[in-house]
Amino acid sequence: MIRINLLSTPRAKAVKKQLDVRLELLSAVGVLILTVAGWMFYGDSLEGDIANMRHEQQEKEKEVALLKDKVKQVQDFERTKKLLEDKNRVIDELEKSRAGPVQVLDHVSHSLEPLNIWLVRLTVKGTSVELEGKALTNDDVVEFVNNLRRAEYFSNIRLLESKSGTEAKLNLYQFKLNMTLKV
Numbered sequence: 001m002i003r004i005n006l007l008s009t010p011r012a013k014a015v016k017k018q019l020d021v022r023l024e025l026l027s028a029v030g031v032l033i034l035t036v037a038g039w040m041f042y043g044d045s046l047e048g049d050i051a052n053m054r055h056e057q058q059e060k061e062k063e064v065a066l067l068k069d070k071v072k073q074v075q076d077f078e079r080t081k082k083l084l085e086d087k088n089r090v091i092d093e094l095e096k097s098r099a100g101p102v103q104v105l106d107h108v109s110h111s112l113e114p115l116n117i118w119l120v121r122l123t124v125k126g127t128s129v130e131l132e133g134k135a136l137t138n139d140d141v142v143e144f145v146n147n148l149r150r151a152e153y154f155s156n157i158r159l160l161e162s163k164s165g166t167e168a169k170l171n172l173y174q175f176k177l178n179m180t181l182k183v
Contacts, residue, residue, distance in 0.1 A: 103153070104129055104181065111147035115140040120174075124181075129154070131177040138162060141175045148179065156180040 104124055108131065116136040123130040135141045141162055148157050160176040 108148070111144055111151055115144055115147075117141070117144050127181040129177075129179050129181060131179070133175055133177075134167075135173045135175065136170070138164075138173050141173055145177065148177075153182060154179040155182050 105122065108119070108122065117133055117140050118135075119131065119133040121130070121132040133144075135144070141159070145157060145159055148154050157177065157179040160178050162173055162175040164171060164173055166172065
């Protein structure tokens with residue numbers, strides 16, 4: 001006769017379940033170890049990135065400091081350049097203004113040559129010239145005015161005053177002239 005075992009074998013099934021629990025426990029521990037290792041790797045990579053960024057930040061701060069120094073040097077250079085340009089402009093203006101009175105005196109002195117006239121005061125204000133002087137005769141004063149008109153350096157020559165007076169027992173004529181420089 002055939003025998004059929006209807007009884008279950010609890011040992012075999014129990015061993016099988018125990019084996020499954022160990023496998024599950026091992027896989028859970030493996031996943032946990034992999035997770036912790038992944039976190040550690042990710043944390044290390046983040047720390048490396050942070051360290052690189054801090055290093056880059058320090059390099060950029062050094063570059064900014066160098067650039068600030070260069071900007072300061074450029075500003076100092078521009079300030080110095082502006083000062084030198086201002087000084088050169090002032091020197092050019094002084095040269096121009098110096099040449100004006102020198103030329104006035106040159107033309108006036110050429111007009112005085114054959115005459116007995118001497119100058120007491122000569123004032124140049126822009127293009128206006130005022131002149132005071134003394135002469136031995138009134139004819140010398142008239143000839144001086146005519147010489148100034150021939151010089152073509154002056155215009156609007158006006159004899160403002162010519163009066164006779166004595167000085168050191170000499171009869172002298174004091175005169176005042178006003179004229180404009182031709183530009």
